[in-house]
Amino acid sequence: MTDTVSRLTPLGTEDDPFDLLVVGGGINGVGVARDAVGRGLSVVLCEKGDLSEGTSSRSGKYIHGGLRYLEYYEFRLVREALIEREVVLDVAPHLAKPLRLILVHSPEQRPRWLIRLGLFLYDHLGGRKRIPASRAVNLQSEWPDGLIRSEFQSGFAYWDVWIDDARLVVLNAVDAARRGAEILTRTELSDARRQGELWCANLCDIETGDRRKVHARAIFNGAGPWVEKVLSSVDKVKSGSSVRLVKGSHIILPKWWTGDNGFVLQAPDKRIIFVNPYFEGLALVGTTDVPFDGRPEDVKIDQGEIDYLLGILNTYFTRKLRGSDILHSYSGVRPLFNDDDDKSASAVTRDYTFELDTGDKGARSGSQEDTSSRDKAPLLSAFGGKLTTYRKLAEHALDHLAPFFPKMMPAWTEGASLPGGDFSGWASSEWAVSFRQSNPWLPEGLAEHYVLCYGTDTAQMLAGASCPADLGAHFGGLFYEVEARWLLDREWARTADDMLVRRTKHGLFLTDDEKASVETWLTGIRGAA
Structure with missing residues (x-):
């Protein structure tokens, strides 16, 4: 080994x-x-x-059964995916967590009975063990501050699993x-x-x-x-x-609601859009489904997709969201098996x-x-x-x-646990609390970040460290040299993007100057090699 x-x-x-x-x-x-x-x-x-x-770093960050796929009678796929939600929670408990989703009911899109039937199947197809069951919710009672527009009174709560895909x-x-x-x-x-x-x-x-x-x-x-x-x-x-190439784009905005739940919004074209919490104070919204005919390396969001996503958000939420609210975006190309050229991208x-x-x-x-x-x-x-x-x-x-x-x-x-995911009988939350208590010297929020990304491997990464000075150079936010060296030595990182965009999401919170300092440090490391 x-x-x-x-x-x-x-x-x-x-x-x-x-x-x-x-x-x-x-x-x-x-x-x-x-x-x-x-x-x-x-x-x-x-x-x-x-x-x-x-594609694998540009998803909606969900391990999910695919509620919408039931409309296309893909019961085998949905069942397999639902079972895998539980498997991922078992083998990567530091990386994955259940996420409560609120599906806002829009009668113009799907009748209430159809959604209730779909959620019943969703609850029972996969042998659910750790995921709570779905239930009906009153949207205006749950968010009395007027978060959701008054014409939307009812919805459904169900659960999937959030994960950092990369x-x-x-x-x-x-x-x-x-x-x-x-x-x-x-x-x-x-x-x-x-x-x-x-x-x-x-x-x-x-x-x-x-x-x-x-x-x-x-x-x-x-x-x-x-x-x-x-x-x-x-x-x-x-x-x-x-394969048929289909572009899916996401936008990242400041989070505008309280609570840890996400939302599922029905679009006029019968698609559903996910709105979920995304790291500290951010929201991730997506995805689109657009046929793509270029090089996958060149994929990027276009104005039509931005207008599409913002239009759906503004249909349901009272807060007016604009293009100027968008902090970041990313796009990926899904390689879907081409079983019928005449199908729409969403139906493939x-x-x-x-x-x-x-x-x-x-x-x-x-x-x-x-x-x-x-x-x-x-x-x-x-x-x-x-x-x-x-x-x-x-x-x-x-x-x-x-x-x-x-x-x-x-x-x-x-x-079989993935690296960092073997907590030896502890719940991941209990292990995280114990780790934080054993390392009170770590700067605010850093212990939580390390446990999320590295789980029990954090102890090896921090071996010999007992004070902030032992973490090495501070690039900004929660990013220190000790983690950068771990990414170089243990996870094949070579560039700043490898570190800040894929293996971590530090890049969302660093200034341009701070990102440049990472590049400068890497240049020095390469020169010394």
Whole structure:
């Protein structure tokens, strides 16, 4: 086991290949890498940018069943997602927390009986254990200060799970590395070809241009929006599947209501918009669903999306919200499985599917029972999927690869804590209180931040520290050098954005000068290396 990153040891050779090359460092790629190495496979993962740099850090920060998907009869997907809410609360209790949501009833959008039926199914499809049941609420009684416009009198309270999506990705990668996987960020798959029963792949470090060759028995393509691009770089592979790219944008504003709950608002186009608390004093609003036809790297919010989100907010809330209230925004591209070109973006399934290529018979749906071509190096590609179901996607992916690895061990991740999440029988809140009491010298709010991001690993990060001076340079807000070095040494961070935007959300609270000081510090670190 190791906590090091991107080691410069030789990669798999023809005589000693890796079992699995994973392409893509989003949630599906790291989920597969973690599961596979825990089953006894040797694994190397390459990601052309930073971990979670694409779609996986640009979600609505929810682990949720997908209440709206019930309207499209996606009962299997909803059930699987609801079950995963409970799993995530168990394995990452420091990172995930239940969030009460208030669905404001708008009779023009959906009748009350339909919402009540949907919530009944939502309560019972997933074997709910720790999540409270839904109930009706009187909006004007609950917010007598006139928060919600008077024409909206009733609503429903139900629960989903809030999570920091980018940290969920990083913690899966950290666990994979601790179990022996190679994690190579800023490393792109240039090309791959079959060489007998192995894959021979060329990887390129996008910063230095250095090339490295890796041999592996199988490839998993979990590149999300870039899944088809990866397929095009693989020699003699034909795909019968594709993804539809759909842009989803969020805006961040100052929080304008009291309480820890979020809101669910019905839009005139039958979509639903989430409004939830987002770190200290902020609110996160989204998302849009817009067909996207450009490069995923270039995605950004447009004025139409801003007007759409603000229009929905101003339909329900008495406070007039304007573009000038927006503090930040972000956009991501969802790679949805393209099962019907005629469907609207909102109606396209959020489920996932696989395509297995074994060389001689072309691409086909993966099957655990199909062993007719197990002597060929397999390429398994994932199309679609969502943050909530990443762990099940990983299990199903390895089910498809199992015929090629008869000695592979069984699934194991359901009850296995992610790094920092093993509180040894304590509730996470109790552990947090104990930690705060044991470290009264920590500046206000810092203990809570460390526990949220690193859980029990905080003790290792702060080993030997006993006063604020031991935290090193203070960049601003809650960001100190001790955390920056942890991110560099243990979590593959290389740039200020890696630290301030993805692995933490310090960037929301630092001034431009403070962010520049982080860049200056990093430049000094690189120069000293």
